[in-house]
Amino acid sequence: MTAPNHTESYLSPCLPQNCSIEIDYSPKAADNHGRRYCCTIGGQRLPRAARLLLFGRNHCEIDLKGSFYELVRRLGLLFAPDLVPLPTIDEFRAQLARDPYIQKVEEICPDTIKQLPLRIINSSLDATYRYLSSLVDDSPSASVCAILCQLGSLSTTLTTQLLPRFRPEFLVNHNDSAFRLLEYFEATIVEDTIRALIARHPTQSLVWLHDGFLVASPPPEQMVRQIEKEVLSKHQLYFGQTWFKFTSLHTAHNAYVDTLKHTASSHALSLARRAPHSSQRKQRRVQGSPHIYATPLEALAKLRARRERATEGS
Numbered sequence: 001m002t003a004p005n006h007t008e009s010y011l012s013p014c015l016p017q018n019c020s021i022e023i024d025y026s027p028k029a030a031d032n033h034g035r036r037y038c039c040t041i042g043g044q045r046l047p048r049a050a051r052l053l054l055f056g057r058n059h060c061e062i063d064l065k066g067s068f069y070e071l072v073r074r075l076g077l078l079f080a081p082d083l084v085p086l087p088t089i090d091e092f093r094a095q096l097a098r099d100p101y102i103q104k105v106e107e108i109c110p111d112t113i114k115q116l117p118l119r120i121i122n123s124s125l126d127a128t129y130r131y132l133s134s135l136v137d138d139s140p141s142a143s144v145c146a147i148l149c150q151l152g153s154l155s156t157t158l159t160t161q162l163l164p165r166f167r168p169e170f171l172v173n174h175n176d177s178a179f180r181l182l183e184y185f186e187a188t189i190v191e192d193t194i195r196a197l198i199a200r201h202p203t204q205s206l207v208w209l210h211d212g213f214l215v216a217s218p219p220p221e222q223m224v225r226q227i228e229k230e231v232l233s234k235h236q237l238y239f240g241q242t243w244f245k246f247t248s249l250h251t252a253h254n255a256y257v258d259t260l261k262h263t264a265s266s267h268a269l270s271l272a273r274r275a276p277h278s279s280q281r282k283q284r285r286v287q288g289s290p291h292i293y294a295t296p297l298e299a300l301a302k303l304r305a306r307r308e309r310a311t312e313g314s
Helices: 047-057 067-079 089-098 100-108 112-122 125-133 143-168 177-200 221-234 252-260 296-313
Strands: 007-008 020-023 025-029 037-040 059-063 204-207 213-216 245-246 265-267 285-287
Touching: 047 204, 047 213, 047 252, 059 067, 059 177, 067 089, 067 112, 067 143, 067 177, 089 100, 089 112, 089 143, 100 125, 112 125, 112 143, 112 177, 125 143, 125 213, 125 296, 177 213, 177 221, 221 245, 252 296
Parallel strands: none
Antiparallel strands: 007 020, 007 204, 025 037, 059 213, 059 245, 204 213, 265 285
16 A cells, blocks of 8 residues: 655745645555655654644644554454453543642653553553653552553553454564554554545645644544544444544644744754754754744755755765
8 A cells, every 4th residue: 555645835935935845655664554654854754843833824733642542442342342441542641640640750751641551552561660660659549550451451462363464474472563553553544534635625735644644724623523433434443432633733833933033042943854862962053133033944945955966966
């Protein structure tokens, strides 16, 4: 299965107005399935703040909320209906937020509530508990521990049962076996949603993220809900429950731009391929007058031009 080409719009004084850039997306996995990655520099590889500046004015974001956790939950309802179902992602996050121990961990390490299910799915329950104990010497409540244990067990059961069926090239007992299974379903759902949206809505620009995408012009939310129901029903994962998160970026974009105006200097946004955090990494700053600030669009255009010149010369 090959991913469709998408158009990412970069509107800036440094590019012709209404100019668009074609970005190809393709899987990196050997079996040609799973998450799609942009084949050159594009919106998918940018930090979230840079994407907000580039696309927030006229794009909305559609994503699978708590993607891997919800996939485990919904696949459990489909393939292990006799087991006690996991709570929805909203219910689970609310329960984590009320837990006194998780609150302490969240103060030390923000986004713990969001990342905790991923730690269990992608590693193990024991490794997750060791990580939590390294931050705060205690443990979650019994009810939270029960859900975490259930999540780890169900994830292992589904991987053992389904990975040989959907991705036989990968070993069940490998470190990334759960990821390989879940990225398959995630990419399939996102691609089906994109295709259905393009068929019904005039799409000027689309940026494919892993668990969702940015799109301009924003479609009516009612249309998104109808497509959501059709796509999830096609894969028997609807269960009468919505999942997609529909977010307008316009307000957040304007607020972020306001924080940059009249700023003499600010941290530059890294527009190159993401790299692991390093305490030794030098922090560059954008220099300018009190009424001029550099946008990431200019850096992106220069970076693309540099890469194209290098390709032509080789």
